[in-house]
Amino acid sequence: MQNSEELKWALLVASLAMLTMAFCMISFVMYYQKRRFEEEKKINDIEKNYNRLLLDTALNSEETERRRIAQDLHDDIGTMLSLTKLSLNQLSKMTGSERSEKEDQIMRKSQSLVEETILHVRRITRDLVPTTLERFGLLEAIEEFIHKLAEDNNLTISFHADMEEFPRQAQKLELTLYRIMQELVNNAIKHANCTRIEIRLEIKEELIGLRVTDNGIGFDPEKMKESSMAGLGLLGIESRLAILNGTVLYEKPEKGGASAFAQIPVMPVAEVKLEPLHPFRRERVNV
Amino acid sequence: MFPVYLAYCIKNPVGCIAVFITLLPLILIIYRKAYIDPSFKLLLLYLVFKLIIDVIMFHTAAMHQNNLLYFNIAIPFYYSFLSGMFYFKFSSVAFKRILIASMIGFLVFTVWDILKSNAQLHDLHNHRAVLFAKTVEGVLIIALVLLFFYEIIKSLQIPNLLTFPFFWVCSGLLLYYSSFIFIAPVFHYTATWNNSVDLGIANTIPTVFEILCALLFSIGIYHFSPANYAKQ
Numbered sequence A: 001m002q003n004s005e006e007l008k009w010a011l012l013v014a015s016l017a018m019l020t021m022a023f024c025m026i027s028f029v030m031y032y033q034k035r036r037f038e039e040e041k042k043i044n045d046i047e048k049n050y051n052r053l054l055l056d057t058a059l060n061s062e063e064t065e066r067r068r069i070a071q072d073l074h075d076d077i078g079t080m081l082s083l084t085k086l087s088l089n090q091l092s093k094m095t096g097s098e099r100s101e102k103e104d105q106i107m108r109k110s111q112s113l114v115e116e117t118i119l120h121v122r123r124i125t126r127d128l129v130p131t132t133l134e135r136f137g138l139l140e141a142i143e144e145f146i147h148k149l150a151e152d153n154n155l156t157i158s159f160h161a162d163m164e165e166f167p168r169q170a171q172k173l174e175l176t177l178y179r180i181m182q183e184l185v186n187n188a189i190k191h192a193n194c195t196r197i198e199i200r201l202e203i204k205e206e207l208i209g210l211r212v213t214d215n216g217i218g219f220d221p222e223k224m225k226e227s228s229m230a231g232l233g234l235l236g237i238e239s240r241l242a243i244l245n246g247t248v249l250y251e252k253p254e255k256g257g258a259s260a261f262a263q264i265p266v267m268p269v270a271e272v273k274l275e276p277l278h279p280f281r282r283e284r285v286n287v
Numbered sequence B: 001m002f003p004v005y006l007a008y009c010i011k012n013p014v015g016c017i018a019v020f021i022t023l024l025p026l027i028l029i030i031y032r033k034a035y036i037d038p039s040f041k042l043l044l045l046y047l048v049f050k051l052i053i054d055v056i057m058f059h060t061a062a063m064h065q066n067n068l069l070y071f072n073i074a075i076p077f078y079y080s081f082l083s084g085m086f087y088f089k090f091s092s093v094a095f096k097r098i099l100i101a102s103m104i105g106f107l108v109f110t111v112w113d114i115l116k117s118n119a120q121l122h123d124l125h126n127h128r129a130v131l132f133a134k135t136v137e138g139v140l141i142i143a144l145v146l147l148f149f150y151e152i153i154k155s156l157q158i159p160n161l162l163t164f165p166f167f168w169v170c171s172g173l174l175l176y177y178s179s180f181i182f183i184a185p186v187f188h189y190t191a192t193w194n195n196s197v198d199l200g201i202a203n204t205i206p207t208v209f210e211i212l213c214a215l216l217f218s219i220g221i222y223h224f225s226p227a228n229y230a231k232q
Ligand SMILES: Nc1ncnc2c1ncn2[C@@H]1O[C@H](COP(=O)(O)OP(=O)(O)OP(=O)(O)O)[C@@H](O)[C@H]1O
Pocket: A187, A188, A190, A191, A192, A214, A216, A217, A218, A219, A224, A229, A230, A231, A232, A233, A234, A235, A258
């Protein structure tokens, strides 16, 4: 090429073309990467939602099943036991004077056995479905739960709520918190070897927090998750929380023991009552 | 001495900026402690080496001496440093072997090219730029960059490319070598002592993109954080 002017232009055009290609390449990589990432994220979201739905359904059906069992226990066995008690009472009255001492003893024993069984059935049905929770809310339910446990006298359980009037929350949220509290306290009793358990409930800007602290031997949650020792309890807490976007944090306080802190964002209270089955509405009438 | 440099700077301002802008990414690497990443350590070495070569060339150019020897000698070193950065970014062992082989092969090739372009090696005054080596270097580096881009897209591990330091480095390299690839062989014919065909703007394009490349390096290094690196 003799003409340097021509050469200059040719070079210029070639270089610019090459540069344009480079620019396109870079933009393409950026664009494509971004799009693929978004797609991936969408798929992940869908999967997560699906899993959550599955879990939710599983837990819901568990509650429904509990309710069904409680109702069956109450309606069938409870009624039969009541009738048995009635018949026994009648029999006792009819044979009142002509019984020997031995017969009298057996009669009284049967009566007290039936009575005890009735109590047991009532306790079991109540354990299966937390009626107090549904009727009076979280504060009452937790207090009742503690009260039942307090009979064991070398264990002090204290409960403290942030405010006097704890507003009612969505049914699902209350139930979740209640079940978590139950599991945490049960764990403390079962494993911690402790003398004090402290439960705290607080609302902080759209977040409900539940803290259960004990003064027992403590544990390392990270190790627990990895090791095969873990039971269903801690896993269950996590899956219950996952449904409601909650989090749980296990700490090791300096003074020893273990502390768990669960947090759930406040949900709008749903208008519809979840379950149509309500065996305990009639309970008062019955008794 | 100083007035000579100054006169050269005024005559060729873009070239001078291109020489000293290298300091920016260089200082940033040290300041951001990016050198804990082996790739960026090599980039640091590359920048130091480039700065030295550029300053020597700047000095000799200001003194009106032929400096193309340095230009030629630097080529295989540039390639080794830059491809070395990719050595640490790819995991495939076969690929690493090929990369090492290419470094050695390219060194041999450049020596051959220098000898072929300069029949009389001792005549430094009439030393000429290599005909192929610089272009081949460009092709190889661009190929590496494209390979790395492919890897990025395939592995899908970087959520935001704009904050990923090495992406900026790659973009800078891609642009710089793209701008240089066609002009490099022409240097062999035009950049001679007696017959200086003026390429005009075509001559400044690579220099401008050299500056841009240094700026892109700087942006990339600016996004580098040791904490993030540790996480990878
Ligand atoms: N408060 C605590 N203090 C000490 N160790 C605890 C405490 N809570 C849990 N752990 C330890 O963590 C383990 C896992 O608890 P998790 O509730 O998951 O299972 P579990 O109580 O053994 O069984 P499950 O709850 O299914 O009946 C327990 O086995 C126990 O060793």
